[in-house]
Amino acid sequence: MRAIIVGAGIGGIATAIRLAKKGYQVEVHEQNSYPGGKLTAFEQDGFRFDAGPSLFTLPELVDDLVGLQELPGQIDFPYYKLDESCRYFWDDGAHLIANTDPVKFGNEVEKVFGIDAKVITQYIKDASFKYEKSATLFLEKSLHKTSTFFSKEVIPAILNIYRFGLFETMHQLNHKSLKHAKLEQLFDRFATYNGSDPYQAPGILTSIANLELNKGTFYPKEGMHQITERLVKVAESLGVKLIYNSSVEKIIVENKQAKGATINGEFHSADLVVSNMDVYPTYKRLLQDQPQPEAILNQERSSSALIFYWGINREFKELGLHNIFFSKDYKEEFRHIFKLKSVHHDPTVYVNISSKHSPEDSPEGMENWFVMVNVPANSGQDWDSIIPEARKNIIAKVGNRLNVALEQYITTENILEPRTIESKTSSYKGALYGSSSNNRYSAFLRHPNFHQKIKGLYFSGGSVHPGGGIPLCLLSAKIIDDLTPHAS
Template sequence: MPQQKAVIIGAGIAGIATAIRLAVKGYTVEVYEANSYPGGKLSQFEQDGYRFDAGPSLFTMPQYVDELFKLAGKNPADHFTYQKLDVVCKYFYEDSTRLSAYADTQQFAQEIESKTGEPAASVIKHLANSSDIYSITNHVFLERSLHKLKTYLRWDTVRSILRFPKIDPLRAMHKANQSNFKDKRIVQFFDRYATYNGSDPYQAPATLNVIPHLEHHFGAYFPYGGMYSIPQSLVKLAEELGVKFHYNYKVDEIVVINNKAKGIRAKGENILADVVVSNMDVWFTYNRLLGKYPKLHPQKILNQERSSSALIFYWGIKKHFPELDLHNIFFSADYRAEFGHIWKQQDIYNDPTVYLNISSKYKTDDAPEGCENWFVMINVPANNGQDWDKLIADARQHIIAKLSKILGEDIAPLIVCESILDPRSIESKTSSYKGSIYGTSSNNRFAAFLRHANKSSKVKGLYFCGGSVHPGGGIPLCLLSAKITADIIS
């Protein structure tokens, strides 16, 4: 019997991982990528002697990368290496409070108590609750399809359903955190985790309090080669398994005959396949690649609220700042106002929370000696036709003023080179509709059930992976989407 052939549209991290899993299962796999490089949002570039990881900068749950090497019968440590961070992130508040989020739970809790007066016991209790939410949701919501009956016939699913109230889906995340902590700074600290999937803590369900567990139990890590070494190592593994990657190869159409995906059309030719997997945002998959078939479009899903986007400044800084770490957060003085601007007013607050990543802290050749490569990001709304040129110019001034004030030095003259990524360029470079980073938002208590499935219900042989489908965005969830999709296919 001849091997079945799978075609994957897009070489994002989920597309690469799906290719590896299908190749291990015996499929002939070809990946078609519109860009000249793999990785999707997980890309890199160099400018004036500085190297920047252009996309995701936080690496958690490395076991999902290691698992791909193990499936191929290889020792992960021979192909991809990383180190665990002792300090996950440093936090800077407007009132001059500074916190180090230590990886060790007890040390972290004591740090909060000593700096804010919030009892360490409250922090430990909150993280224990986060662990409980993870244990209830992990095997049901994260590792299996929510759209197949057999998921709900398993005993561990039944046990999770019986514990459903424990995941706290009926309260907003902020409300839950407000009841758990007295200190407003710590409420803000834990509210921030809603941004990990592009949501609003004042609307999103408290179930998202599962996210701190991923950092403080599993830890945060830095790949020795930088974040881009993740797709690089996985592409090499895929190629060793026989996967073929076609770059600069834009797919124009998914070929459908009698409601069955028969392959793709690209560069004027039909490329036949038994299985088609789209790693492209589902909005563009339907509206660009299945535009001929409007009756196949799941309009309710495609019309859902999109997640937030990002505005990123990549700055070459001609100075070393010893008080900064790999990950740094500079909080807004008014979090509610900031999220109100993002979600209600669809613009950028004049005091945004600033995330600053400096990979040269760990990979010293990412910047010239005595210098640092700054990845400076703020959360912004998805692109709905705003005047981005004005918003970007204003935000740049506010960010520089904020960092200069807290660090005690004028940042502006230290910037020797600059590149910018905004919602418009995120959409054009990564086919993320409206520049939303995580597909649909989670500002709904049923959001986990409302994401697009990993398999088409109307087109046989058509599957989906990546951040716009179940279980969600971010590197770990994209890798899990690949696992779910490959399991459904096989």
């Protein structure tokens, strides 16, 4: 049996591996000349930059795929756990280093802010409880199959649903349990891990803290692009054909059954088609003649991002791999992103420096800075004015906090922004994570991993269930694996 996959994003590659392992002859068609979609890398003037994701959690989901290769042990995926999850900086001089061990992190919070360490350990315990009880229902199974709700693994989730904080916002829950403005900001920030607003998103998202501050954050030895590179090798070891510069134009449906796709004007037949393209353009471009699920397609988009890739010609000992420079008024920052659809003059700035762990990523004595602020999805804003203004504000903010005139150290620069995120990956409006999770029902409103009326048509990746981010994209492939028959 033949399968065609539209797109070699991480969700597409993971689905290809799983279907090939089930005996399908798999072809992945990727419109770009390279795999990975958002999870890619580039080099510029002696610096290497991971272009998209920088935070790696739940590595076992990648191990799972590496373990499916034909010759076990041949393709390895080396990574290690980080002791430090992030360095946090506030404009008033406050500074906190978060450890991935909850007890050590609690002690650090007690030392810096005078808050009892137990407040933090209890918070992380609660986050872990919510995560462990809810993950099977919300992340690991299709929410669109009745059988899910009768399987024994989801019973604990259903019995504990009232404890998940679905009826309060993340910020309300954080305020109740932490009662400390800076810590509330620190834990509210986890809403941005799926592009949402902590002042609207449901309290269940407080469970995200469990990943970074309990299960831990990890670093692939050669940087984030290693995830794409190794999974492509695993796919190839299973006979998957990855075809680049190959844009799928149409998914062919006959008698409510996917029959293949049109690619460069030619029909390619298949028994099963999986779209890893964002679900919005999948319908609007590839399934134009099919009924459009407008309510799902028109949900609010997640935030997008503005990223400056800077080669910095000196080292900053006070910075680590992941660094956050918080805004003074978090609520106002999110009001700008989600209500005003603009960029606040004082944004929270994330600085990732992979050369702290991979010195070969920059020339000696220098650093490769990935500098990102959350911005609204593209709705036609005047980005040509917004971007230079944001650049100026970021340079002033980070420079002031580090006590340097930062601009003089920037030796090379590249920029990614909502319009280019969309043009490079076809992500609708340049949103990083598909639709936002600002609505308490959002988990149920994401598009399923299968088409409810067209047989043989499936959807993987960050714009469909269970959501965006590397781990969830990998889980979308696992759900498709559960839903599809073995070939032959």
